[in-house]
Amino acid sequence: MKSRVLLGATLFGLFALGPTLAADQSLGPDRMGLSPMSVFEVPTPEVFTYPNTRPGSAGTLPRGFPGAPPQVPHRIDNYLPITMQSNRCLGCHDDLEMIGEAREVGDPTPMPETHYMQAEGQMVPSGENHVCTMCHVPQADVPALTGSTF
Incomplete structure (x- = not known):
């Protein structure tokens, strides 16, 4: 019985507190990709000729x-x-x-x-x-x- 209560409390804690802990480690859209701009922007390369x-x-x-x-x-x-x-x-x-x-x-x-x-x-x-x-x-x-x- 005690193990079920302990298991239930642990699962509740993970589900309840997990999203708040994960939110602290999230990346903004400007830090997700390789480019120094937002992943929602499309970089425009400079025009060049060979x-x-x-x-x-x-x-x-x-x-x-x-x-x-x-x-x-x-x-x-x-x-x-x-x-x-x-x-x-x-x-x-x-x-x-x-x-x-x-x-x-x-x-x-x-x-x-x-x-x-x-x-x-x-x-x-x-x-x-x-x-x-x-x-x-x-x-x-x-x-x-x-x-x-x-």
Whole structure:
């Protein structure tokens, strides 16, 4: 009997006092997200344009982290949309003979062997890697919307 009364009093205390204790630890809408503004506001990024860099005129960009896909150092707006049927990236970067070879400044980086598959006795670009911009992105000098510790 005593244990039931004790259990009942404990449950009543949790249900009665719980919301008041939780209210003290709540966050306001301006502290819930990564952005320094309310989660109910939509940040508007600054308008920017990609640098007017032509293919072959830029060097290799640094990778964001070890193993990250290379960044695209030139404009790609004239190459879009990139699909399996229309991929203008292959015109410069589909060169099996250049894989592992020394390149001169301005030479295109060849696709790695991981982007190819064996088909009918030949190495051909893999259908799984036909939309280059899923991993490789062009760069623009713009401020980040939020901070990062990555």
